[in-house]
Structures are given as structure tokens and as C-alpha cells.
Amino acid sequence: MSISLTEAAAARVAGYLQEQPGKLGLRFGVKRTGCSGWAYEVDLAEAGREGDHVFEDRGIRIFVDDDSLRLVDGTRIDFVRQGMGSQFVFDNPNVAAACGCGESFTTEAV
Template sequence: MIYLTQNSVKHIKDFLANRGKGEGIRVGVRTAGCSGLAYVLEFVDEPNDSDVRFDNDGVGVFVDPKSLVYLDGLKMDYVTEGLNSGFKFINPNQTGECGCGESFTV
């Protein structure tokens, strides 16, 4: 399961409304950074046949099966800290992250 906070749901719904289309977001991982894995986000207009779908208050969250192994139980929040805002990932599978926070290990 992938969980979205109310801040995340609101941000995604607002962005999709401004975009004028989309079924939700895809969350995945890719090899990157000094710790090994990085989160990848993209908007979904048409889901892939292999995607696993989770619904959070009307927002579809799509995950490919290979990424789900690393992301099961993930909680996504949308936060504003000072002048910066963006998604914060709380991943129960994560065992460490690099010093700059751009990548993580499982």
C-alpha cells in the first residue's frame, strides 16, 4: 500500500485540475545517487497494464511491480519548509540515505 497525506492529495488534485487531465501519479524507484536508489514521480494519463493501483481519497497512485518491493508501506507527504516545498517520503523499508538526501538504501 502507498499512503498519501491530505496535503499530498490536495497538491496532486490541484495539479491534475490545472493540467486538465490525468488519472493520478506513478511512484517508482531508479538506480541513482551514492546510496543506490532514488524516487521517481510522474503523472499518469493512462496506466500500464502491469501497474498496481492504490486509491487515496480519489487520487490514483500507480506503482510498477518491481518498484513496489521497495515502496510497500510508503507514506508521501507534501511539505513546505521555508521557501522550499515538495514531497517528503517516509519509507518503512529504507535502511539509510545519502548525506544530501537524494538517494536511499533498502
């Protein structure tokens, strides 16, 4: 089981953590939403929670709740800049389909 970060994603998260020194790392998971069923949630972790799985990549701790892990295991998180915008992008091997707008996805593990 693992979650990994590209160099660009790790640098962006490190910048957020430097701006907010009380945060522990990246919180990554999913929530039910959208037309396909699941959407990614990304935030800074304020504390560990019961049932968290903690991964570390490129010096960044990544906190994933137990319910989300089966849906995001193996995901590679990238940070891309296009034109004037930027965003985190997820390469999740568990995705079976995504909605047309790209805001939600579904997996075989419902």
C-alpha cells in the first residue's frame, strides 16, 4: 500500500507546510459526491486521526483514512501548472471511470 508524490507535488505541499508550521503533512482521501460517486479531498493534516494510514514520500507525510485507502491505494499525486492555473492531479490505478467534467470518479471497489 502506498501513496506517492511527484517532485512538483512534494515541493508545493512543502511550501504550504512552511506557511502553516503547525500542520503535520498532507491529508488525502475521498468523499461521496458528483455523478460518478467519489471526489478527492486534499488538505493539510492538523493531527492524526484514529484509523489513519501514514505514508511518507519525499519528506512529506501523507495521512489517509482507512475508508479512503482502498479507493486511493497506489495513487501518484502530481502538481501541474497550465497557463495561469495550477492544480493537483491524481494518477489513481483504481479508477474504473470518471465523469465528463473530471470532478468525480468510480472504482470497482464500491
